[in-house]
Amino acid sequence: MLILTCPCCGAEADETELASGGEAHIQRQGPESTDAAFEAYLFQRKNPSGVHFERWRHAFGCGKWFHAARCTRTLEVFGTYTAQSLKPPKWILDRIRKRRPDWAGPLP
């Protein structure tokens, strides 16, 4: 069972109270982008076995989106942070490196 603390309302939300929004920090590619960049933006998603950054929505609670950093292998949750961030904040990265010293950093 996955339990994430919603950073918008502070509730400890069970997985069944949340709606998954897939990978976080995807940058939109507009009409000026190359075909390859647009294809990657639309279709190509990371699927790591380990540390992953995801979007979640507290669907049955306050209704807000947020980001979560967790391990897909162990379900360990490193933290949740605001959806208004373009990349993982430093305190999340520090916390992950403390727990996973051999982690290579976010996938490119």
Add this chain to the structure above:
Amino acid sequence: MTGLEPEPVPEGEVPRQRFVPESLPAPDGGPGTKPNSGTSVMRVATPGMITLRGRIRSEPIASAVRKAIGIDIPEPRRILSVDGRSLAWMSPDELLILTPLGGSGSTIAALSSALEGQYALLADVSDARLCFRIAGPSSRELIAKGCPVDLSPEAFSPGDFRRSRLGQVPVALWMPDPGQFMLLCFRSVSDFVEHWLQNAAQGEFSGYL
């Protein structure tokens, strides 16, 4: 024949597990269940309800609400009640104002004049939701059967307000006083919620975690 006997299994096949609803009690309690111990589920007269959306933590809106209904903006996931009116924190930009029956019109009038010139939305949503009262010694256990919330007295007590789900539908919970819950749900699913709660009230109780 009760219709619950297992089907004959052909030679060499693994018997299929079949759901036998033995945990559902007979209406009179039935064997193997604890008595209801006086926990009751009641549909209560729907209070007047008003949604206020906007920057609810900002000083202009907070002071306008204080002036109009005399209640401070509650902390996240809290509810404040003064003189029969309550103010519940719904989300970072949404409040629910509960008024006595039929009192939403005058409250909306007072709020909209206090919020004059502010960027905020007021809507009378009295008909959107219904209210249930769950009272009795096992009310925490009853709600915990379908609600993924820590309902132990240390984690949830009067003053707390939690939006979550019951079964598969969204609800909001709070405790007007110890030993009694109020549960808000959308009107369209209120029959489902009522049957769900009544069914849960007949069964056994196993804890609130």
